Amino acid sequence: MALKAALHVFRVADAGxxxxxxxxxxxxxxxxxxxxxxxxxxxxDILVLNNRMCTPRLGQDLRAVMSGxxxxxxxxxxxxELGLAMGLPPGVPVTCSSGINGPILAEHAMMLLLASLxxxxxxxxxxxxxxxxxxxxxxxxxxxxxxxxxxxGLGAVGRDLARKLRAFDARVVAVSRGGTDxxxxxxYPRERMREALAISDATIVCTNSDRSSYHMIDSSALAAMKKxxxxxxxxxxxxxxxxALIAALRSGQVGAAGLxxxxxxxxxxxxxxxxxxxxxxxxxxxxxxxxxxTARRQAALFGENLRRFRAGEPLLNLVDPDAA
Numbered sequence: 618m619a620l621k622a623a624l625h626v627f628r629v630a631d632a633g634x635x636x637x638x639x640x641x642x643x644x645x646x647x648x649x650x651x652x653x654x655x656x657x658x659x660x661x662d663i664l665v666l667n668n669r670m671c672t673p674r675l676g677q678d679l680r681a682v683m684s685g686x687x688x689x690x691x692x693x694x695x696x697x698e699l700g701l702a703m704g705l706p707p708g709v710p711v712t713c714s715s716g717i718n719g720p721i722l723a724e725h726a727m728m729l730l731l732a733s734l735x736x737x738x739x740x741x742x743x744x745x746x747x748x749x750x751x752x753x754x755x756x757x758x759x760x761x762x763x764x765x766x767x768x769x770g771l772g773a774v775g776r777d778l779a780r781k782l783r784a785f786d787a788r789v790v791a792v793s794r795g796g797t798d799x800x801x802x803x804x805y806p807r808e809r810m811r812e813a814l815a816i817s818d819a820t821i822v823c824t825n826s827d828r829s830s831y832h833m834i835d836s837s838a839l840a841a842m843k844k845x846x847x848x849x850x851x852x853x854x855x856x857x858x859x860x861a862l863i864a865a866l867r868s869g870q871v872g873a874a875g876l877x878x879x880x881x882x883x884x885x886x887x888x889x890x891x892x893x894x895x896x897x898x899x900x901x902x903x904x905x906x907x908x909x910x911t912a913r914r915q916a917a918l919f920g921e922n923l924r925r926f927r928a929g930e931p932l933l934n935l936v937d938p939d940a941a
Contacts, residue, residue, distance in 0.1 A: 619642060619643060619644040620642075620643050620644065620662045620663060621643070621644045621646070621660060621661045621662050621663070621686075622636075622640075622643040622644065622645050622646070622661060622662065622663040622664075622665060623645075623646050623648065623654065623657035623658045623661035623663070623664050623665065624636065624637070624645055624646070624647050624648070624657075624665040625647075625648050625649070625653075625654045625665065625666055625667060625670060626647055626648070626649050626667075634912075635912040635913075635915055635916045636665065636915070636916065636919050639916045639919075639920060640919075640920070640923065643663070643923075646661070651670075651672075651674070651675055651678070654666075654670075654675070654679075655675070655678045655679060655682055656682075658679055658682060658683070658687070659682040659683070659684060660684070660686065661686065661687055662686060662687065662688050662689070663687075663688065663689045663690075663691065663926075664679075664687055664689070664690045664691070665690075665691050665692075665693060666690065666691070666692050666693070666700060667692065667693050667694055668692055668694040668696045668697050668698070668699050668700050669694065669699065671699035671700040671702070671703045672699075672703055673702075673703050673704070675703055676700075676703030676704040676705065677703075677704070679705070679706060680704060680705075680706055683706045687706060687709050688709065688710075688926075689709065689710050689712070689922075689926055689932070690705060690706075690709050690710070690711045690712070691711075691712045691713075691714075691919060691922065692711070692712065692713040692714060692936075693714050693915060694713065694714055695713055695714055695715040695716070695717070695718060696713070696826065696853065697711065697713045697936050698826055698827075698853070701936070701938055705938065710932055710935060711935070711936040711938060712922055712932050712933065712934045712935055712936060713934050713936050714915055714918060714934065715772060715773065715825070715934050716772060716773030716774075716914070716918070716934070717773075717911055717914035717915050717918060718773075718774075718903075718904040718907075718911055718914075719772070719773030719774045719776070719777045720773075720777050720907070720910065721903070721904060721905070721906060721907040721910065721911070722774045722777075722823065722851050722903050722904055723774050723777035723778045723781055723823075724781070725851055725877060725899070725902075725903035725904075726774070726778060726821050726823065726849050726851045726875075726877075726903070727778070727781050727782075728875075729849045729851070729875025729876075729877065729897055729899065730761075730766075730819055730821065730847060730849050730875060731761070732875065732897055733819075733847045733849070733872075733873040733874070733875045733895075733897060734758065734759035734760060734761065734819070734847060734873075735758055735759070735760075736754050736757055736758050737897070738894055738895070738896075738897060739753075739754050739757065739894070740754060742894070759818065759847070759872075761782065761785035761786065761787040761819075762785065762786045762787070763786065763787075763788075764787045764788070764818040764819065765787065765788045765789075765790060765816055765817045765818055765819075766778075766782050766787050766788070766789050766790070766817060766818065766819045766820070766821065767790050767791070767792060767813045767814060767816075767817035767819070767820045767821070768782075768789060768790070768791045768792070768801070768820075768821050768823065769791070769792045769793075769810075769820070769821065769822045769823060769824045769833070769852075769856075770791070770792075770793065770822070770823045770824030770825070770852070771791055771793045771796055771798050771801075771804070772823070772824070772825070774823040774851070775791060775798075775823050775824075776798065776800050778821060778823065779791075779798075779800040779801055780800065788802050789801050789802055790802055790803045790804070790805065790813050790816070790817065791803070791804045791805070791813075792804075792805050792806075792807060792810045792813050792824075793805075793806065793807070793824075794806070794807055794829070807829075807833075810833075810838065811837070811838065811841035814838060814841045814842045814843070815841050815842070815843060816843070817842070817843060817846060818843060818846050818847070819846055819847040819848070819849065820834075820842065820846065820847070820848050820849070821849040821850075821851070822834060822848070822849065822850040822851070822852045822856055822857065823851050823852050824852055824856070825852070826852060826853035826855055826856055830856050831855055831856070832855065832856070832857070832858045833856050833857075834848070834850075834856060834857040834858065834861075834862070835858040835861055836858060836861040836864075836865075839858075839861055839862060839865040839870060839871060840865075840870065842865075842870065842871060844869070844870055844872075845869060845870075845871075845872035846871065846872060847871070847872055847873045847874065847875070848862070848871055848873075848874045848875075849874070849875040849876070850874075850875075850876050850877065850878055851877045851878065851903045852878065853878055853880075854876075854878040854879040854880030854881070854882060855880045857880070859879065859880050859890075862874065863889050863890065863893075866893055866895055866896065867893075872895065873895040873896070873897075874890075874895065874896050874897070875896075875897045875899075876890065876896065876897070876898050876899070877899045877900075877901055877902065877903040878901055879898070882901060883900070884898075918933065918934065921933060922934075
C-alpha cells in the first residue's frame with residue numbers, strides 16, 4: 618500500500634511542489650488552504666508543511682483530526698518556530714529543510730556586508746543629490762581584505778559564508794553552541810562570544826532561532842563589539858535586541874547594519890531602521906532568487922529522508938520540539 622502524503626502549498630512557486638514530481642510513488646493530497654490541509658492530514662502518513670502558514674488555530678485543528686496514522690512531519694522551510702509554537706501532534710518526528718537555502722542566504726549576507734562596508738547607501742544618496750562625494754565616501758569605506766568576520770552558526774549558511782569570505786581574504790571566526798569546524802580560523806563557544814565580537818570587524822548572524830538564542834545579540838553583546846563594526850542578520854529578527862541595536866547605531870558603537878529580518882515582521886512604518894543612513898534593510902528576501910537550486914536541494918533532502926523513513930533509519934534535520 619502506498620504511503621499517503623499531505624502537502625500544503627504556500628505559494629505558486631513553493632519548493633515543496635518538486636516533491637510531487639520526484640515521488641509519484643507516494644499518494645499525494647495537495648491543499649492550498651487551511652481547511653484542505655486539515656482534511657488531508659486526517660488520513661496521512663506524512664505531512665509536509667510550510668512554516669509561514671502555521672497558526673495556533675491550524676495546530677488545534679490538526680491535533681483534533683489526527684488518527685494516530687501520521688508518522689512524519691516535514692517542513693519545506695528551514696524555520697519551524699511558528700509550527701512549534703502552534704503545537705504539533707505529540708510523538709511524531711519533525712524534520713526541517715535547514716541548509717537548502719545555504720548558498721543563496723550566504724550570498725545575500727555577503728551583499729549586505731559588502732554594501733555596508735563599501736558605503737552603498739552614501740553612494741546612492743550622493744547620486745540622488747547629483748553630488749560627487751568622492752572624498753567623504755572614500756574616507757568612510759571599509760574592506761574585507763585583512764578583516765576579521767565573526768559568523769554565528771556552523772550550519773550550511775555559516776560554512777558557505779566561510780568559503781565566500783576567505784575568497785575576499787578575510788579571517789573568519791565562528792560562535793557556536795558546540796563543535797568545531799576546519800572552515801573557520803577559530804570557533805568560540807557562546808559563553809565566550811564577547812571575545813569573538815571584540816576582535817571582529819563585522820558580525821554575521823545566521824544561526825537557528827530558539828529559546829537559547831532569543832536576543833542573543835543584546836546591549837552587552839553590542840557593547841563588546843569592536844567600535845564601528847558592521848552587523849548583518851539573515852537569520853531571525855528576535856536574535857537581536859532591536860531597540861539596543863538602534864541605540865548602538867545612533868551612538869556609532871555599531872557602524873552599520875545589514876538586516877534581512879526584524880522583530881516583528883513587517884516592521885511598523887515608523888520604525889527608525891527605515892530612515893537610518895547606516896542601515897540597509899531588505900524585506901526578508903535573502904532566500905529568494907535561486908528557485909532551481911532550492912528545489913534541487915529540497916528534493917535531495919526529502920528523498921534521502923524518505924529512504925531513511927522507509928528503512929527505519931534516523932532522519933536528517935530532526936527538530937527538537939522542546940527547543941522552541
